[in-house]
Amino acid sequence: MLVNRLSASFVIFLGLSLIYFIFPVEIESLDYGWVRPQTLPNICALLLIIFGIVQFIFPKGKVVLEFEQILWSGVFVSAAFIAVFGFHKFGFIYTAPIFAVSIMLLIGEKRILWLLLGVFLIPFLILLIVEQLLGRLLP
16 A cells, blocks of 8 residues: 555656646747647646546555566666667667667567567658657757
């Protein structure tokens, strides 16, 4: 129960931090358009807060912490931080394929077709959607 409530408290704190500290600095404010850029992120953060409160009030189940799972989580979080650094230092075009293949190999993907799709097609589609359809530049 204590671990459930601790994790719920973290999720609530994360949602509040996103709404009050991170989003106001990182999301561009616009006065035109029917959907503002901060709308979807604020909805997601609000859902984090609501679900965190529900988990805090009604904790269910038993949480078992295994060292191997914590270690793997640390590896994936470290890879994500390295990728964010790479996006700013080298750009999306060069970093995204390396990050994608790294994650795919870490989870044990060995099929060549899926690796090629993940390395080339997915980053290309992300670039196409973000830059062409949304009109936003990637780093």
